[in-house]
Amino acid sequence: xxxxxxxxxxLEVTGLDVFYxxxxxxxxxxxxxATGGATALVGANGAGKTTLLRTIAGAQAAASGSIxxxxxxxxxxxxxxxxxxxIALVPEGRRLFASLTVEENIQVGATAAASGDWPLDRIxxxxxxxxxxxxxxxxxxxxxxxxxVAIARALAAAPSLLLLDEISLGLAPMVVExxxxxxxxxxxxxxxxxxxxxxxxxxxxxxxxxxxxxxxRVALAAPVPAVTRDQVVAAYFGDLT
Amino acid sequence: xxxxxxxxxxxxxxxxxxxxxxxLSLAFGVMRIVNxxxxxxxxxxxxxxxxLSTALGVPVWVTLPLLLPAAFCAGLALQAxxxxxxxxxxxxxxxxxxxxxxxxxxxxxxxxxxSDPRGLNGGTLALASFRIGSRITVSxxxxxxxxxxxxxxxxxxxxxxxxxxxxxxxxxxDDVDTARLVGIRVRPLFATVAGIAVATAAxxxxxxxxxxTFDPFAGANSLIFAFEAVVIGGIGSLWGTLVGGMAxxxxxxxxxxxxxxxxxxxVHLLFLAVLAVRPAGLFTGHQxxxxxxxxxx
Numbered sequence: 001x002x003x004x005x006x007x008x009x010x011l012e013v014t015g016l017d018v019f020y021x022x023x024x025x026x027x028x029x030x031x032x033x034a035t036g037g038a039t040a041l042v043g044a045n046g047a048g049k050t051t052l053l054r055t056i057a058g059a060q061a062a063a064s065g066s067i068x069x070x071x072x073x074x075x076x077x078x079x080x081x082x083x084x085x086x087i088a089l090v091p092e093g094r095r096l097f098a099s100l101t102v103e104e105n106i107q108v109g110a111t112a113a114a115s116g117d118w119p120l121d122r123i124x125x126x127x128x129x130x131x132x133x134x135x136x137x138x139x140x141x142x143x144x145x146x147x148x149v150a151i152a153r154a155l156a157a158a159p160s161l162l163l164l165d166e167i168s169l170g171l172a173p174m175v176v177e178x179x180x181x182x183x184x185x186x187x188x189x190x191x192x193x194x195x196x197x198x199x200x201x202x203x204x205x206x207x208x209x210x211x212x213x214x215x216x217r218v219a220l221a222a223p224v225p226a227v228t229r230d231q232v233v234a235a236y237f238g239d240l241t
Numbered sequence: 242x243x244x245x246x247x248x249x250x251x252x253x254x255x256x257x258x259x260x261x262x263x264x265l266s267l268a269f270g271v272m273r274i275v276n277x278x279x280x281x282x283x284x285x286x287x288x289x290x291x292x293l294s295t296a297l298g299v300p301v302w303v304t305l306p307l308l309l310p311a312a313f314c315a316g317l318a319l320q321a322x323x324x325x326x327x328x329x330x331x332x333x334x335x336x337x338x339x340x341x342x343x344x345x346x347x348x349x350x351x352x353x354x355x356s357d358p359r360g361l362n363g364g365t366l367a368l369a370s371f372r373i374g375s376r377i378t379v380s381x382x383x384x385x386x387x388x389x390x391x392x393x394x395x396x397x398x399x400x401x402x403x404x405x406x407x408x409x410x411x412x413x414x415d416d417v418d419t420a421r422l423v424g425i426r427v428r429p430l431f432a433t434v435a436g437i438a439v440a441t442a443a444x445x446x447x448x449x450x451x452x453x454t455f456d457p458f459a460g461a462n463s464l465i466f467a468f469e470a471v472v473i474g475g476i477g478s479l480w481g482t483l484v485g486g487m488a489x490x491x492x493x494x495x496x497x498x499x500x501x502x503x504x505x506x507x508v509h510l511l512f513l514a515v516l517a518v519r520p521a522g523l524f525t526g527h528q529x530x531x532x533x534x535x536x537x538x
Contacts (some may be wrong), residue, residue, distance in 0.1 A: 059422050083424035091422060096414040107405070112424030133510065157424060212446045 003063070010035040010161055010192050011056065011087075016065035018048075018055050025051040027216045028065065033207035033209075035160065037182075038193040040203035040224070044236060049142040049196045050092050052213065053163045056194075057089035060080045071125035090167060092196075094150040098139040102130055102149050105138050109153035117158040126182055127152050144175035151179070155186075162186065165196045180206060200232060214238050246377045247498045253379070255470075255490025256387030257452070257512050259483040261445035262467035262474075263394055265439030270477030271414045271434050274324055274335045278343040279442055280464030284457065285304055285346060286312055286443025286451035288354060290361050300364030301447055308447070309440050320432040337522055343460065350457035361450035368387030386448040390486070401479075410434060414477070469512040475522025484523060 006036035011033040018026040026048045033039050041049050054060040057068060058079035066075045074082055088109075097105050106123060124131035133141060139147055147167055154162060164183070166199045168176040180202070187193060197203040204210065204224050212220040212235040220227065265279045276282075289311065293304035297392025317344075327338040369381040401407035409430055413420040421427055449455055449463060470489055492511045499505035515523065 055421075057422060059418065078420050078426075079424050080424040089422060095416060095419040095422075096411040097419070099415050100411055104408050104412075105422060105474075108408055108425070109419075109423050111405075111409060153423060 006225035009196075010037075010070065011035065011149070012066075012068040013052075014066045014068070016055060016067070017063045018060055019050055019063050020051075024214055026055070028074045029213070029216070030065075031211050031218065031221060033192060036187070036190060037141055037209060038112055038187060038195060038207040038213060039209040041194055041196045041211050041213065042198075042200060042232065042236065043219075046215075050165055053089055053165050053194065053196060054091075056082075057087060057163060060202070061159075069194070073187045080112040083112040083159075084114055084171055085159045086140045086158070087152040087163070087217055088157040088159035089163040090150050090165060092155045092165040092169075094146050096138040096149055098137070100138060101135055102138055102141070103134040106152050109156035111157075113157045114156070115158040116158065118155050120156075121157055126155070126185060129178075144168055144171050144179070147171060147175075147179060148182075153183070157200040159191060161194070163194045166198065167195075168197065168199065168202075172219050176202075178239075179233040185203055200229070203232055204229065204232070205220065212236055243376075243498060244495070245268040245488065246467075247495045249373070249377060249379065249492030250383070251494035253383040253387045253490070254494060255487030256390035256483075257445065257448055257486070257487030258466045258470045258489050260386065260390035260393060260448065261442060261463050262470035262482045262486055263390075263397060263479060264445075265467050266439040266474070266477065266479060266482045267397065267434060267465075267470045269471065271410055272324070272328065272431055274409065275339070276324075276438070277336065277339040278346060278460075279339075279438070279467060280462070281343045281350075281440050281460030282315075283442040283446035283449060284455055284460040285315075286446030287361060287459075288350060288446075289329075290357075290447045291359055292449060294362050299362075300360045300366075301451060302366070305444070305447070308383070308443060310523075312443035314438040314439040316436035317432045319439065320435035321428075324435060325428060325431060327455050331459055347441040347457050347460065354457060356453040356456050358456045358459070359450065360448065360454045361515065363451035367451060382448075382452055383516050384450065389444070389448070390483065393444070394483050397437070397441075397480050406430075425530060466508070469508065472522055473512060474514045475524035478522065478524040480519075481522055483522030498515060507521075 008030045013029060013031045015240060016026050016029040029052060041052065041154050054061055060078060062075055065072060069085060094135065097108065101110065106120065130138060130145055130148050130152060135143060138146060141149065151167065167179055173183050183193060194202065196205060201236055208220060208225060210232065211218060212232060214235060220232060242440050253440065261283055265276060268274050289308055290301040290304055293307055294301040323338055323342065324335060325388065328336040363382060364458035365386060367382050370378050371381065372378055401410060409425050413425060413427055413430060417427060466489060471482055472489055474485030488511065490506050493504045493508050496507035
């Protein structure tokens with residue numbers, strides 16, 4: 001595997017400060033995502049993982065700092081422009097459009113698609129489990145199927161950079177396994193991934209790089225082979241010594 | 242025969258209520274905005290029809306190709322300048338803003354056009370009628386208003402359920418934050434919805450002005466009936482709005498058959514009764530009242 005430094009960065013986040021009203025959620029967060037790589041974003045609840053992904057996707061405004069994607073400054077760009085350039089987010093809690101069918105959810109995902117690389121039949125090829133449910137309302141599906149639709153909806157935007165927020169939350173281990181197999185296929189197809197995952201072991205197995213947030217700050221950022229599980233756990237909870 | 246006649250006339254009247262209500266239903270279902278100026282915008286449509294048809298010397302129907310696009314553009318502008326901004330400041334702001342707009346429209350119309358009641362030139366259609374059997378006479382104008390309402394509702398329904406635009410509208414009605422996140426440009430989408438709502442209001446205003454008379458303050462009354470049709474039918478359900486309008490119309494005419502003085506009161510009592518028994522309206526299907534506003538269709 002090529003060391004991260006030799007791969008060109010796809011996304012470069014620098015000194016990001018993000019607020020919810022008076023509450024500051026991120027403090028000068030910087031991270032770099034290499035093209036074709038998979039980065040695990042870990043940290044305790046409330047560490048700012050979801051905020052960071054939402055800010056990269058454009059759902060949350062940055063008070064200061066910058067987001068550079070393919071050498072373009074996207075800090076102030078609205079979400080539809082980021083999608084058109086190839087950034088798509090699978091939001092925490094899936095957030096499907098409940099009154100729309102499975103297929104309509106996926107079609108809506110293609111609204112601002114970066115390219116036509118992911119037509120419906122290719123998406124159903126990747127997610128055979130939802131192909132048979134395309135006419136069903138999204139709200140009637142099981143949790144695993146809903147998560148698959150949420151990923152499919154993001155894929156419809158033909159992303160180069162796919163941001164995945166807690167896709168295994170509340171799902172059976174077998175379903176999680178199937179979803180991660182799909183992600184491995186997507187990586188092979190050239191999609192760069194940023195994954196928020198509570199299961200540290202899985203995160204470290206799947207990803208090349210790891211970023212650990214602690215109370216809105218980067219506590220650790222390193223290639224996975226360069227860190228031990230104990231170092232990550234220490235960063236996760238804050239060094240207590 | 243008189244009862245059958247009353248029911249038929251009531252259904253046709255209900256079509257008019259549904260026509261004015263569908264824009265209200267659409268705007269609320271998608272944007273969660275209760276537009277208290279909706280009735281006044283309909284009356285603005287009637288006045289615009291009056292100005293155009295007088296200036297051109299033609300029946301008001303001929304002016305529709307000018308009037309409806311103008312109303313659509315007025316809706317775009319209102320959304321961009323007023324409603325969109327009001328929506329960013331919580332649930333109360335749009336109510337206050339549209340109430341203020343309503344008061345302004347009524348008073349501006351009074352200054353510009355005096356409070357004399359006016360009527361629109363409906364051409365030969367206004368006086369034509371046909372008979373069902375020997376005792377029932379149906380006005381072609383009422384029939385046209387009813388069929389127009391059905392056509393407008395069907396078109397809206399088709400647009401919502403079959404087109405990419407409709408898909409985006411329904412997704413946004415479900416969850417506006419996620420809609421933005423998947424790349425839907427919410428502001429222009431809302432503007433087109435507001436444009437359609439105002440255009441249908443103006444069309445309803447033209448029928449109001451052709452069937453009866455109107456004055457600058459007639460909008461408030463239209464709004465109440467439209468609002469009741471929306472709530473009875475189930476908020477966000479377009480077919481429900483049509484049924485709600487027809488329920489109001491039939492109640493009004495049938496009770497009026499017994500005693501004219503109670504006809505409007507009966508309509509409001511029907512509204513209260515539905516609100517008490519089925520607060521989410523008649524056509525919300527299996528969904529709960531909380532989810533219902535998101536269900537367009």
